[in-house]
Amino acid sequence: MSDTGITKLKSSLSGPAMQQVIALAALVVLYAFFAIFGNHFLSTDTFLSILSSSYYIGFLAIGMTFVIITGGIDLSSGTVMVGAALVGGVAYNVWHFPIALALLMVLLTGVLFGLGNGLLIGVLKLPPFIATLGMQFVSLGLCSVVAKVQTQTYPxxxxxxxxxxxxxxxxGSMPMGAIWLVVFFIVAWFLLTRTKLGRYTYAIGSNEEAVTLSGVKVSYWKVWVYVLNGFFAGLAGVIYAATFSSITPQTGNGQEMYAIAAAVIGGTSLAGGIGSLWGTVIGVFVISVLKTGLLSMELPVQWQQVLIGVVVILAVLLDVIRTRRLKRS
Incomplete structure (x- = not known):
């Protein structure tokens, strides 16, 4: 084999596709482990529970993948999701909007917070970590003010x-949330792989300076990436409202970490420029199987956080090793 062929082989073995294979293998191993050691894990109810816990995290993770590929981060999407669901609840219970219009308010709220993040990061050039951390508190407080710190219920x-x-x-027994997740996954996949928005998302994450020098208005595309992320946070809020009848103010903080974890487990690089929605979905199910499986073993909820943290650290470590190898090749 020629030196070029060996280089390509090494690149493929250390590339994002390899990390997706590892994530898929981890998913299979986890499922088999809990099937053996968990209580009634191999049942229809457990499988539906895994799906149910994947819906809103899946929507959050899809939007987060776009953001991380640009080299950014969003620490506000969890509170935006719950805050948007709160606003929708107020629209339904207090303003007496029809349920369809109330759910539209949930989407609109997510988009507006996404636009706010986009303007702060793309136009005002604030670091994504600082901008979205601030927006986390803004969304947490502002949506609670709108709800007057009252729990909102959906019909x-x-x-x-x-x-x-x-x-x-x-x-009935049909998991509609899974169907909607597939539909919007296809939409997101098309945007990321077949449109100018997707091409610039990867380009900005790979080398923002070079993209800027080529004449591309980076700020414009960054705004759109965060607006799209806000839209998916709004979708997550809609599914969250459908999953839970009561929405409590001052919650949602930390849900974005599951979305970040899912993207990283699936091979999206925190350094930017590398990522795949297929890998993100695998990461979502890794987290869901881990959460559901630990419950089936009657372990405390805290162990979910510990083990998910370990999995994320291992995924980031693989990403660091992969990046170093790519730089050397």
Missing amino acids: SLGTPDGMFKNVLYKW
Whole structure:
């Protein structure tokens, strides 16, 4: 084999595709482990529980993947998700909006917070960590003010307005949330791989200075990336509202960490320029299987956080090793 062929082989073995294979293998191993040692893990109810815990984290993770590929981060998407669901609850319970319009308010709220992040980062040039950390507190507080720090409830199943739960979450035994996740995954995949937005998302993360020198208005595309992320946070809020009947103010903080973890586990590089939505979805299910499996073993919830943290550290370590090898080749 020629030196060029060996270089290409090494690159493929240390590239993002390899990390996706490792993530998929980890998913299979985890599922097999919990099937053996968990209580009633191999059941339809458990499988549906894994799917249910994947919906809103999946939407958050899809939007987060775009952001991380640009070399950014969003620490506000978890509070935006819950805050947007709160605003929708106020629209339904207090302003007496129709349920469809209330859910549209959830989406709009997510988009507006995404636009705020985009303007702070793309136009005002604030570091993403600082900008989104600030927006985390803004969304946490502002949406609670709108809700007057009151828990908001959505209509339950069996009522006319409660039909939205059937359409968005579960219709009989059919997991509607999974269907919507697939639909919007396809939309996001098309945007990332087949449009100018996707090309510039990768380019900005790979070498922002070179993209700027080539005449591309980087600030414009960064704003759109964060708006898209806000849209997916809004979608997560809609699914969150369909999953849980009551939305409590001052919550949601920390949910974005699951989204970041899913993207990193799936091979998206925190250094930017590298990432795949396929890998992110695998990462989402790794987290969901881990959470559900630990519960089936009757371990305390705290162990979920410990083990997910370990998995994320290992994924980041693989990313660091991969980046170093690519620089050497």
